[in-house]
Amino acid sequence: MRLRMRCLVLAMAAALAPSAAVYADDEPVEGDLKAFQGTWNPASDGGEDRTYVFEGNTLKIQASSRSYTMEITLDPTAKPEKTVDFRIIKGPDDARGKTSRGIYKLDPDGSLVLCFRPRGERPTKFEQVGFEQFLTVLKRKAETDEAALDAPLPEGWPGVTRPGEIEVKHYPAYRCAVNRAKEARMGGMGGLFWPLFLHITQKKIAMTAPVVMNYEPRMAADAEAVGDVSMEFLYRRPDQGESGQGFGPVEVEDRPATTVVSLGLQGRTGEARFRESIPRLRAWLDEHKAEWTEAGPPRMLGYHAR
Template structure:
């Protein structure tokens, strides 16, 4: 079932040259309730992420090996609990400043009332997350580590140009398509959680 294999492409992503007239494919699986539509390729925008529930797995190691290991842990969890796949899949990797931080992957539940927070299958945890604001860059094609890091750099440059906002969390990658979607048509996002800076009293 292609929804259940949505994130297998995370471990296989490569550089892809996208034709100027080639549009990204429709999202492979339903979005969680209230989740905003994907950001279009090359666009940077601020958007609101609603409160959501997700199954989370973490591991040490580089991104490629981590993706494969985390995918199968989460796949087992949703299969055992009969949780339908959604998009996007969220992946968070340690930055240079957080070298000891483990890699993390999330499968999002369709709604907050689905399942329950707490221990999942194996080492998987199910957690609830509050609503937040993010700045997002849309990317089409493949997302190798260098493309991911370039996306983070672009968002950080955007934050420097928009000092009314400040980062509040770790950058993350969101994937909306699986291996059955042609690689050149896959849609991704790089996000950084942000919050508005309070204006100084005059």
């Protein structure tokens, strides 16, 4: 017998707080820097749980004993190896303001390989040399194995946040089919599903996960509130199909890349759990207000896992 597990991610758009921003709003994130974006873990953690989060040209390393925020500078044209510099802007007093020089490469298997020296000359080879030169191989964080989901994720989409955990995630730009309802209750979205399903069937668009549900902000606070709601089916690729009018009431729209703080949930779903979970996200944002600020209303992402 195959069991199906309902997984939810409650996500709230977040932006770097003005005091923490280290790159201009109009500076494009492209090329190799774009490939860095998102959450990574070491392929071998050496017994310590570490997370690397790239947002723009900022890197935040979270470890059990210390955390760092760095400004990174890439030179993808350097020879014989591409170079990266890490300038520590937040961290322990003995590290703040220092710059480590390194080299990097993006392996065909999707790994990000970093080699750097905390002091001295830049490395010339990808190798570990005692405690003078460090080699780190990073893999994109996969909270839930995509193979365990009933439907594939869109290309570049991060996995499901582990139940009970809160983390910052970077969602790439995507294309989606959208169905909307006005003056609806949060629990009355069942009618939005079937027009979306008929749309992707007619257009021969494969189903993906998650299904995204959006609500007006006041609906998250008031159980009696009604307002505008929408449901999204995500396309596998942002260049798949065409934007514009879809089947019946469905419209196909493009969404920009977004950074969110997300909370993983499992099991019981519904509007009551949605509302009771939002204070956890806001409490996390309050604890990290020097770095992050709320930038949009909460939304719910639904997955089915085997």
